[in-house]
Amino acid sequence: QVQPVESGGGLVQAGDSLRLSCTASGRTFNNYGMGWFRQAPGKERDFVAGINWDGRNTDYADSVKGRFTISRDDAKNTVYLQMNSLNPEDTAVYFCAVAWTPLLGTATTDFRSWGQGTQVTVSS
DSSP: OEEEEEEOOOOEETTEEEEEEEEEETTTTTGGGGGEEOOOTTTEEEEEEOOOOOSSSSSTTTTTTTTTEEEEGGGGGGEEEOOOOOOOOGGGEEEEEEEESSSSSGGGEEEEEEEOOEOOOOOO
């Protein structure tokens, strides 16, 4: 079983950058697609970015395209989310998730296990 753990959240100002990390336990990390989602208070959990098993395919929510970049380092069992040009609308708890398959997923049902989340707060 691959269990993800997020880190790297914090309080930043608008325009700043932040990099989230997700380290997943388990020897078969590179067999799975990975994803990042976020959830603001009172809102649903929304897709942010996804990556397939070999890192060749990625996808992003329209709201973060051109600002966020997802990547993976299988040697470290880690997925990253580089977030640039942050704005207050990016404030949320960010969750890392492991997909059911090696493919890229965008729906919550595409993912088998979730981290506890890391808070990102962007002040104006």
